[in-house]
Amino acid sequence: MKMTTSVLLVGTLLIFIIIFVIVVIIPTYQAQITPSDIVRKRTQIEEEGRKIYIENGCTYCHSQYIRPQDWDLGADRIAQEGDYVNDEPILLGSIRTGPDLSNAGGEHPDDWHYAHFVNPRYTRPESIMPPFEFLGDKKIRALTSYIQSLGGKEADARVARQKYWNKILVDAYNKGPDSNVAILHRNVPEMWINMPNPYPATEASLKRGERIYQSFCIGCHGPVGDGQGPAAKYLNPPPLNFTLLKRTGASSGIFYYQIMNGITGTAMPYFKRELESEKIWDVSNYIMINFVGKKDANLEPRGIDASYEPVDSIEIKKYKGE
Amino acid sequence: MKFLDKPNSAAKNFYISSAFWVCVATLYGLTAAVELVAPDIFANIPELLFGRIRPIHINLVLFGFLTPSLIGTALYLVPLLTQTKLYSERLANIAMIIWNIFTAAAVFTLSGGKTQGREYAELIWPIDILVIISFLILTFVVVKTILNRKENLMFVSLWYIAGAFIWTSVLYTLGNVVWNPETGALKGTTDAIWLWFYGHNIFGLLLTPLAVAAAYYIIPRVTGAPIYSHTLSLIGFWMLLVMYTHIGTHHLIQAPVPQWLKVISIVDSIGMLVPVMTFLTNVWLPLKERFSTFYKEIAGKYVFAGTFFYFIVCIQGPLQSLPSVQRITHFNNWVVAHAHLALLGFAGFIAVGAMYYFLPKVSGREIYSKTLANFQYWLLMIGVNGFFLVLTAVGLVQGSSWLHGETIYRVLPEMVPYFTIRALLGVLIVAGFIIGFYNVIMTLVKGKEIRSV
Numbered sequence: 225m226k227m228t229t230s231v232l233l234v235g236t237l238l239i240f241i242i243i244f245v246i247v248v249i250i251p252t253y254q255a256q257i258t259p260s261d262i263v264r265k266r267t268q269i270e271e272e273g274r275k276i277y278i279e280n281g282c283t284y285c286h287s288q289y290i291r292p293q294d295w296d297l298g299a300d301r302i303a304q305e306g307d308y309v310n311d312e313p314i315l316l317g318s319i320r321t322g323p324d325l326s327n328a329g330g331e332h333p334d335d336w337h338y339a340h341f342v343n344p345r346y347t348r349p350e351s352i353m354p355p356f357e358f359l360g361d362k363k364i365r366a367l368t369s370y371i372q373s374l375g376g377k378e379a380d381a382r383v384a385r386q387k388y389w390n391k392i393l394v395d396a397y398n399k400g401p402d403s404n405v406a407i408l409h410r411n412v413p414e415m416w417i418n419m420p421n422p423y424p425a426t427e428a429s430l431k432r433g434e435r436i437y438q439s440f441c442i443g444c445h446g447p448v449g450d451g452q453g454p455a456a457k458y459l460n461p462p463p464l465n466f467t468l469l470k471r472t473g474a475s476s477g478i479f480y481y482q483i484m485n486g487i488t489g490t491a492m493p494y495f496k497r498e499l500e501s502e503k504i505w506d507v508s509n510y511i512m513i514n515f516v517g518k519k520d521a522n523l524e525p526r527g528i529d530a531s532y533e534p535v536d537s538i539e540i541k542k543y544k545g546e
Numbered sequence: 547m548k549f550l551d552k553p554n555s556a557a558k559n560f561y562i563s564s565a566f567w568v569c570v571a572t573l574y575g576l577t578a579a580v581e582l583v584a585p586d587i588f589a590n591i592p593e594l595l596f597g598r599i600r601p602i603h604i605n606l607v608l609f610g611f612l613t614p615s616l617i618g619t620a621l622y623l624v625p626l627l628t629q630t631k632l633y634s635e636r637l638a639n640i641a642m643i644i645w646n647i648f649t650a651a652a653v654f655t656l657s658g659g660k661t662q663g664r665e666y667a668e669l670i671w672p673i674d675i676l677v678i679i680s681f682l683i684l685t686f687v688v689v690k691t692i693l694n695r696k697e698n699l700m701f702v703s704l705w706y707i708a709g710a711f712i713w714t715s716v717l718y719t720l721g722n723v724v725w726n727p728e729t730g731a732l733k734g735t736t737d738a739i740w741l742w743f744y745g746h747n748i749f750g751l752l753l754t755p756l757a758v759a760a761a762y763y764i765i766p767r768v769t770g771a772p773i774y775s776h777t778l779s780l781i782g783f784w785m786l787l788v789m790y791t792h793i794g795t796h797h798l799i800q801a802p803v804p805q806w807l808k809v810i811s812i813v814d815s816i817g818m819l820v821p822v823m824t825f826l827t828n829v830w831l832p833l834k835e836r837f838s839t840f841y842k843e844i845a846g847k848y849v850f851a852g853t854f855f856y857f858i859v860c861i862q863g864p865l866q867s868l869p870s871v872q873r874i875t876h877f878n879n880w881v882v883a884h885a886h887l888a889l890l891g892f893a894g895f896i897a898v899g900a901m902y903y904f905l906p907k908v909s910g911r912e913i914y915s916k917t918l919a920n921f922q923y924w925l926l927m928i929g930v931n932g933f934f935l936v937l938t939a940v941g942l943v944q945g946s947s948w949l950h951g952e953t954i955y956r957v958l959p960e961m962v963p964y965f966t967i968r969a970l971l972g973v974l975i976v977a978g979f980i981i982g983f984y985n986v987i988m989t990l991v992k993g994k995e996i997r998s999v
Contacts, residue, residue: 227700227780233689236709236787240716240751243791248720248743251807255736279659281597291800293873295951305735305802313664313731314738316801320877321582323954344585350958352582354597358590439959498953 273370298327330382389489419477433510567610848899880941
């Protein structure tokens, strides 16, 4: 076969157009335009926030679709075609340097987002997101509104739950420290309140707890646990000052529960997707011993110790039958 | 206006543009790489925000570095292979001026947050129009030159060059949805399908054919070994068009788009092995024991390295379109590694090599310093290989951690050492291109004049 001018100039264009029709035009006509059950129209301020999101290239680190194999933020709802009917342009993203945001609405209250935008390391010490303080108050609020709308109607319900608890917890905080601690502890299930730390507070485990504290907690609760981290001034209610608990009492079980589930309505996030059991118990030991000044590691009821746990001088006699 | 009509001036000017813009492009890339390690380093300078400079880096690499350089080569090759003059040197130069205007405009608009937010199609509508005008002018010039040809036989490079210009003129218009100036986008998942049809083909139907065209000409010239088979050339050309055009959706394998479209994209991604291997067979097979002849000329070294990267990247590409592989590689730096191997490794090395090969021919002066060109070669070589290894490794760390249930936040600290090495390697690449720019300028100013025969 010889290449001729007409084959080259017309033939190649023809093939290109035919393939374009197959892989682009046909799917365009097949596309689902029925909105999925979570979709709602965005408000004006949410649309403004979306513009800010696009302008500043948030999409180059944050994807907006959950894949079947995902675990992280928003992973309980896999993306559907009908979720995106209002999106122009669609912001699926191609890389996930930060977490997926397709269901981010209501995960955190607005004040957490505010502190996080001013400097992401205030709330997430190991984040590599750039600070967005330059946007100014108004744009940060618009951007927050957009993030809170991600996830549609399900997000709206989560936001409502945040607001409901926020009001109750702010009221309690305003009534003074005792009332604040009381309401926080009242909302922990009984079994957790009475649960001592099943992990021994060895030197190594406290070091591990310290590492977790610095990676997750320090931005709000501060290096000495007094609730004066850099994020604190943006948050209402403010982060708990752990040293208050010297008077009112606390337990590793309470900490475990609150770290695991977070305290919805406040900036305290849940960590059960990020930290496994041992890490939460280690950081609970760290907080109890360093900031509350109490040690409840391995108190009764404790069952049979795990085989790696250290054996103390009294126990050894029992085990050796002396 | 006479300077616009000087023979070969358009090609030369495109080369100068490319040598300049690549320095800007890689500096932006380096800045972004540094920010991933030190996120507060340029805190609250919106023009240097990661989310703004990443698209600047990508658009400059595409429209500032690779395309102009390869266009320069095309504008020299087309008259040479058709044994006639370029249809209009002036029109080509006007396209070059528009080209530089829109490239500068791209930097300013994206810095200011003026973007359409679609990856690879960020440029706002007025800039889109300038790109299209520029492409249409160049297409017109190239097609007219081919129609005026005195040599009846069309060499394979000509097919690829003509194809690249024609396809891209249409592709850019469609992919940027220019009939919708407001957003430059469509609604819903349809937008994603259009975007990735464009996003993949702007590389596959523009850079790949132009780079292949340059290699098809330069390799036989440098080594003295003719192309292996005309039939293979034909198969490679038509298969590239047919396969490549289908595969954009392989970026959306895990997204909610039609299943049949994903299947087509995967099948054709595997099919890409055919055009790639036919091209490589065609230029490599005749070499046999003459492989070392590449090293006679600095340009040959670059172009051979480019074809080798093409080999690697085009085995990796089809493999990573497979859903089982994507479970690990999708959404992380594995893909960034692949992109750098394709753009800096394959298209980049061929673009720079072709520039060093043709610059003496279009300027009438020898390359100012072969030593510097060689030094640049090694800086880029270490840089791109280092990038590939480090980013592939960190991509595997990310992908495997996520698959086992670690959250994004937990994996961030693990990425720090890799990102640090990556930023350091970036310094080598920036240095390489600054040396290259110096070499190009000095060639034009001080290069030894070649006595015309």
